[in-house]
Amino acid sequence: MKHSVRFFLLILIFSLCGFAYSAGTTASGWTLSSMEFSYKQQGKTDSKSKITQVLPQLILEQIADNSLRLISPQEDLDRQLYELQTERLSLFLQLSKENKTRDALVLSKDNPRALRKAIIESEEKIAQIKAKIDENLLKKDEITKKYEKKINPPKEEEKEEKHGFAPFPFPFFHDEEDRPVSETVSLYKNDSSALFSPSENAKTEGISSYTFEKEVTNAKINGLLTGDILIFGDYASVTVNLYVFPGAKCNGTVTEVGNTSDLIAIAQSVVRNLTPKIANSLPVKIRFDIKPEEAASNAVVSVDGVVIPSKKELELIIDAGIHSITIGAKDYDSQSITYQFSGDDLFTVRTTLKPLVSGKLNIRLKKLKDGIFYFNGNENAHVDGENMYGEASVNGKTILGKFTRTEDNESAFILIPENIAKDGNHLLVNAKPYDRAKNIDKRRRRMYTAYSALICSLPVTFFCVGNFNSATNAYNADRGTYDDALKWQKRAYGSIGVSCVAGGWFVFEMVRYLFAANEVLPASAKPDKSYKEDR
Incomplete structure (x- = not known):
């Protein structure tokens, strides 16, 4: 009994630790x-001026949905x-208001005693606000010191051993502070055509001003793209900047040059180079384990359509993110495979290639x-009375085909x-060609x-059964006649029989309907045993 209790507690602890790990590594969205x-x-x-609106919309449209961004310690620090800072500004406005209120008490209070009481109350409020400001500043210093080591980590030889034993191999026993935090990238208003429009005052003060930053933050935007376009003839140079807020x-x-008649190609090229900066992830290493x-020995690997030169020990270093990998070999x-390569620094792709079959x-x-x-x-x-068999090519994979009857x-x-x-x-194959939808x-x-017949029969059945029960109870209590009870008994039994028949009919038709719906699935072929017997 003791061993079973200990085993249960151990499983519970592992489950809670695993849950805490999974919950601690994923945050909310990054807009x-x-x-x-x-x-x-x-x-x-006018035709050229539309590019300033269309191009950023195309860029946002090309950015993959549900991609992840790794939140750096500096970005997390800037948010906090x-x-x-926003809290301090609010407290300072409260402090200013309370000071003005206290100074106005001299003019509003005629009674010295009431004036002293009001001033004391006002001084208490001012002291509370000052204490909150001091607490805010202290918290600011603590957070800055806390993130200083994360932003500027010590060298390997300067790191201190945190435990007297080797770290446990499972990730949920790692320190909470060492876990990378990722957020899902989403578009502003979930619409690629929705562009952010700051006020004229914010534009005048500039992107690094507090006014501009406040408008961006109030719109719940974490990343903002800005761009400059330079056009000569039919060609354009596009420079796109990614600003992270708060902090600006x-x-x-990213800078790209392209033809103004093919803005999609320009947008795709910009996004290709901008994606690693949006993901903010360190490069990842991919190892390949190919069998047989x-x-x-002669495998060909391509990543996102780009063929990688073959090596004896094939390893790739690519930017973290979603990538499509294709592995092939002669014969x-x-x-x-398309996979989100992020959250770790090493991935192993294992595959067993199958020989080509013909x-x-x-x-x-x-x-x-x-x-x-x-x-x-x-x-x-074509198959008919003279030629019973149809011929199909095989390639080692499942074959989906169709048979069409010549008659109809x-x-x-x-x-x-x-x-x-x-x-x-x-x-x-037992294929039955007919109109399945019909x-x-x-x-x-x-x-x-x-x-419908079943539902319509039920009210009559309930009515007759109810009257039969009433007539039976009345006859038993000497308040009704035998003939009346017998009449309602016949009616009750008859209506019950009708409802049972209607219910059986409904079940029968429902089963037939389910079988008919199942007929849309393709007929599966089987080995033709009669061919072997004839042989």
């Missing part, structure tokens, strides 16, 4: 927006300092019908599973008709 870009030149035509720190600058060895089928299989209908088999989108095979062009989908889609196989609609109407 990204953009201002309308500006020209470095004067006197642009801004909150403390420039987190990166024959495939690994082997390629495989692809050949032909033969398939026929269980009940022969004249028609055409369609396979792989570009193959067809009705179709039925067929599925050839991967395990029997092999060269030389003879298969059999049949489902027919079964649905019949099911609703049976359901």
Whole structure:
């Protein structure tokens, strides 16, 4: 009993620690927006001036949804300092108001005793506000010192050993302060066409001013894109800056040149270079474990469409974020994966490539019908009384095909599973070409008709059964006649029978409807045993 209790407590502690870890590493959203870009030149035509609005919208549209941004210690510090600054400004306004109120007491109070009492109360309020300001300043110094080591970490040889034992290998036993915090990137107002428009006063004071920062922060924007456009002829140079708020720190600058007739290409190139700066993540290393060895020796790896030169020990260092990786080899089928490579500094991609398979299989209908088999989108095979089997190419994967009857062009989908889609196989499929949508609609109407009959019969049944019970009780109490009770008994039993029949009809039609709906699934092929017997 003691061992079971200890085991339960151990499991509970591990679960709580794991929950605390997962809850502590994910924060709320990180909102990204953009201002309308500006020209470095004067006197642009209307067609060119629209670029300042369209281009930032295209850039925001190209940015991947639900991507993650790693929040740096400096950014986290700036947020907390801004909150403390906002609190101090509010407290200072309260302090100013209370001082003015205290000074006005001399003119508003005629009674010396009442004046002294009011001044004492006002002084107490002023003292409380001053204490809050001092507490705020003290908290500011504490937070700044706390983040100083994170922003400027000591060298490896200067780090102190925090524990007298080796750190536990599981991540939820690491220090809370060492865990990276990531936030999901979302667009301002969840709309790529919504651009942030500051007031004229904020524009005049500049992006680094307190007025501008206050408007951006009040709009709950964490990242703001600004841009300058320089046009010569049909070509434009676009410079995009990413500012992080609060703090108005420039987190990166990207410059691209392109044709003004292809703004999408310019936006895609800008986003490609801007994504690592938005993610704010350190590069990650990717190792590849490719099997079998024959495939690994001549494997070809591409990341986001860019082929990586082959090496004996293949390792890549790329920016953190979402990447598409494709692995292929000669005489082997390629495989692809799209994954969010972030939250760690090392990833291992393991894959087992399958040899390329080629050949032909033969398939026929269980009940022969004249028609055409369609396979792989570009193959067809006609079957009739003289030629029962249709031929299909195999590549080692599941085959989805369709059979169309020549008589009325009705179709039925067929599925050839991967395990029997092999060269030389003879298969059999019970495909039934007919209008499934029409049949489902027919079964649905019949099911609703049976359901309506059941519902309509129930009020009559309840009425008759209720009157039968009343008549029976009245007869037992010598207040009713036997004939009256017998009459309602017959009616009750009859109505119950009608409801039971209606209920059975409804269940029957519902089952038929479900079977009809299930018929939309493709018919699965099976080995043709009769072919072997004939052989």
